[in-house]
Amino acid sequence: MNSVQGAAPTSDLTSASYHDDHLLHRLYALQQQFQHIPASSIGALAAELCLPLAQVEAVIDFYSFFHRTARGRVDLLFSNCTSCGDLSLMHDLCQRLGVVPEQTRADGAVSIGEASCIGMCDQGPALLANGRTLTQLTPLRLEQIAERIEASTPIEQWPAEWFHVHDNVRKNGLLLGTTFSTGSALVAALEKGAQTMLDEIIASGLRGRGGAGFSTGMKWKFCREATGDAHYVVCNADEGEPGTFKDRILLSSHAHAVFEGMTLCGYVIGAKKGYMYLRGEYRYMLPELLAVLERRRKLKLLGTAILGQSDFDFEIEIIVGAGAYICGEESALIESMEQKGGVPRVRPPFPVTQGFLAQPTVVNNVETLAAAAHIAVHGGGWFNAHGSDKSDGSKILSVSGDCTTPGVYEYPFGTSIQRILDDCGAEHVQAIQVGGPSGTLIAPAEFERKLAFEDLATGGSFMIYGAQRDLLHVIQNFAHFFAHESCGFCTPCRVGTTLLKNGVDKIATGHGTQYDVDELRRMAALVKRRSHCGLGQTAPNPILDLLQRFPQAFEDRLVHSDFEPHFDLDKSLQEARRLTHRDDAEAHL
Amino acid sequence: MSKTIKIDGVDVPFEDGQTIMDAALAADIYIPHLCHKPGLSPHGSCKLCTVDVDGRAVSSCTMPASEGQQIANNTPALKEVRKTIIQMLFIEGNHLCPSCEKTGDCTLQALAYHHDMLDGHFPQFYPRRNVDASHPTLIIDRDRCILCELCVRASREVDGKNVFAIAGRGIKRQLIVNSPSGKLADSDIETEDLASHICPVGAILIKDHGYEVPIGRRTFDLHSIAETDLEQVILKKTVHHDA
Structure with a gap:
């Protein structure tokens, strides 16, 4: 425990796995105590943490949960x-x-x-x-x-x-339905050795569960082969895609499997340190997660000489985010770990060669690491006996929206969308957002499509919209979300997500024309193709999907004239009316 | 036999470690760019140098050149994309060229000329941004800042200081100064620093020097932005301004 006394309050959490010398943690403590970050505390905090003042200022302004002026008690x-x-x-x-x-x-x-x-x-x-x-x-x-x-x-x-x-687990599958015996994956790893274990993970066909679907075994292999002063394992628990909550269940009820997956990865790639980056919204789970780590330490599954193996040391630390969706992007997450705003890095180089502190780093999703722990115990064959041709194993879904039993469902890859709808009691479904706002909006004609990387990929979000929903309103919500969460690094996303938001707003409020729809389509294409990272490259998806599959949702709202201005002339006179204390008919257009 | 990439059908040699932009500049091929300046680490944020490599969109200032890349650069479609990005940069800030001391020397404006941009096209955002006139010889007018971070990098990588940073998220991103008051006067920046001269627009200007070169005889009145040896011309000129 870091016991430095300084300008900012430290947390009352005492743990070897939660450090008070991380900027995000100190700012959280300040925000809790003063309901904002007092300007007078910033200089001392920067000095104490040996960070440039501007870096602290920049971080305060980047994350949603830090404020310059006092919020309520x-x-x-x-x-x-x-x-x-x-x-x-x-x-x-x-x-x-x-x-x-x-x-x-x-x-x-x-x-x-x-x-x-x-x-x-x-x-x-x-x-x-x-x-x-x-x-x-x-x-x-x-x-x-x-x-x-x-x-x-x-x-x-x-x-x-x-x-x-x-937890609301509605359907167990390969992972959730298989009991994980604490320590079993590490025992298996020590028996087989790192190389054999790596081969097993590669052979299993496990692909990243965050949505991108890169081969987990190959990621570990590249990192293992990369040279550096140290190697790191990072568990991406920044589950921010709207509609996703499956990692919440893995962290609350299967934390041992997740931490063991991290430790296993450390063993395979030769890392001595792992980090879990937990989204700020899940901070309520922190005490229990730290307690699990403490138990693992006592069981000799964490710390020095794991399971008595003198050359097997591995520690895990938890870093808690502060409200920034972009930090789910792996290189932005690493920036955040390094006490900066979450701005995605230029790639290449990729984190496997230059990640945390410019060292080789594996960043894996929570579910990926839990799956790896199970594979270590049961073997790659056990895993890839399930799934579709190109997508091995199972996927844990977060099902929400208009259905009778929202919750967590685990299915083998290759399961049809209709099957999922039947299981969760969804009727009169108008559309489903598979993979969250950054994923795909599908219409009933597509409900026989399959859950798989080669068909409908998802990081876990599955949002159902019934017949009574206004889909344009849903897409408007997503457009606001992306404009709010864009990190602002590159021009197409920084300006483009706001232009898209304004464009959808204009149409949704009944002021849009066909010209505005065409403009929206043109801007969506530019943002999707020219943005720096996955956020910008996927932000226009809901708009493009709605235009393609539900053109009527736009058409119904259009004003049938050639042009409507972006501003309401009468409304913009409001300030003049207020200043002149007039509200008579002649003061209106 | 050296390795080559193909830009718009022309073979361009490159050495390992060079980006597409490096190779293009060395071969006197112009790829529009704004946040890139040779000698500073590439940034890849403005996205004006976006090109299509084997059908995939990449930033040429950050993408390593590699044997056999087929690169589309000077195409009507990319010109349209770049024009739109320039318009986006104009409308997110408050750019009033006729009253800006940098007019004619401004890279953003020159890029707009080059891409036949006639208007901002999109509704203006009209953001409220602060001016910092605290420093005796320098002024920051954030209305014109395009967040290219050239000053940030110049200060860190060339001047050996750390005067600037970008704070905030999304459309609220803004240039800040690394000093206790957040004011430029309290920073260790000096007039001779590269960071004081590198701004491609009129966001960081030298005080007490205005309109020494008449409009009509400024850099981009005489040169096209597409002249690839301009980087030095522009830098020399701004240094000369306050000599």
């Missing part, structure tokens, strides 16, 4: 995801408490705002209260919350059951 962030968000509840609560969204109430007691998907899509509507997760919100619950805020009851004294997060 209770800071509520409603998810704005189409599955776990309900902004009408937010507006009701704002009205009840006399709060303007994103503005702290004058007495400092409360502030209310929005957050991108917080990963509670199976039990929404949900919000974060000072970073803690509240699910299954109802008008009654919000009334109770309002009462406690007005009574100045600290969040720590709110009923514990309000903060309960359910």
